[in-house]
Amino acid sequence: MSHPTVTSAPASACAPNLVADTICRTVELGLSIDNAADAGNLTHLYCHPVIVDLNCPGCGHACRVRDHVERRLTDLPIAGHPSLLHVRVPRLFCTSDDCEVTIFRASIPQAADDRQTVTHRVTRWILQRMACDGMSVKA
Template identity: 85%
Template sequence: MSHPTVTPGPAPNLVADTICRTAELGLSIDNAADAGNVTHLYCHPVTFDLNCPGCGYACRVRDHVERRLTDLPIVGHPSLLHVRVPRLACGNDDCPVTVFRASIPQAAEDRQSVTHRVTRWILQRMAIDGMSVKACARALG
């Protein structure tokens, strides 16, 4: 009887990242859950910038927050990315920025709730396929 192996940290799952295409977003899948019609993917950024956007100094990781992003449907089911993004603290006393969330520009812009490829997908469905806004919203959950 084989025993499952437990890894101490988030190990990259190349098969899942390739199938769900999260690698092209700069994300790696840690876990997944199926909640009825929505697929939840729990991810973390592979790389992120440690420099302060205000002064450019190197910062330290303070804690992590979850950022939710709507992604392309997987096998016809809407998918929601739960990205564990680090919050960083700037140690420069002259900088107006004290604590900020690391950006993930490959996946989505700051304060955006959908990935870049979802924005492109919506525009393609509406322009090429003649899909309505309501139908796009329904497909994305």
């Protein structure tokens, strides 16, 4: 990943990169690109969610951000090369004493379900290739 193609904005100014978001169609996933790198036959896109739900899934109370973790998702190929999304997702801390959930990772339902390693549009693309083109899973 020695060839960054997009410069990242400072942490204080989260200005979206509209050109990169439009070309890579990350807006459909609710993500905005911070940086990108070309690693030969693989394109790495470093993103963050545009909207984050800060409520606890267990009790519904507002939570506070503890830190951030990286979630890797495989996305559709860009210019014939596979792409990997590195999504910086906040990890939240529930302050309610009655809640069983204490620390959890914010979900990004527009891009992928929890514990999924591919985006929704990759799942749809794979199923279309299998059903319409008669391709195998390996292909």
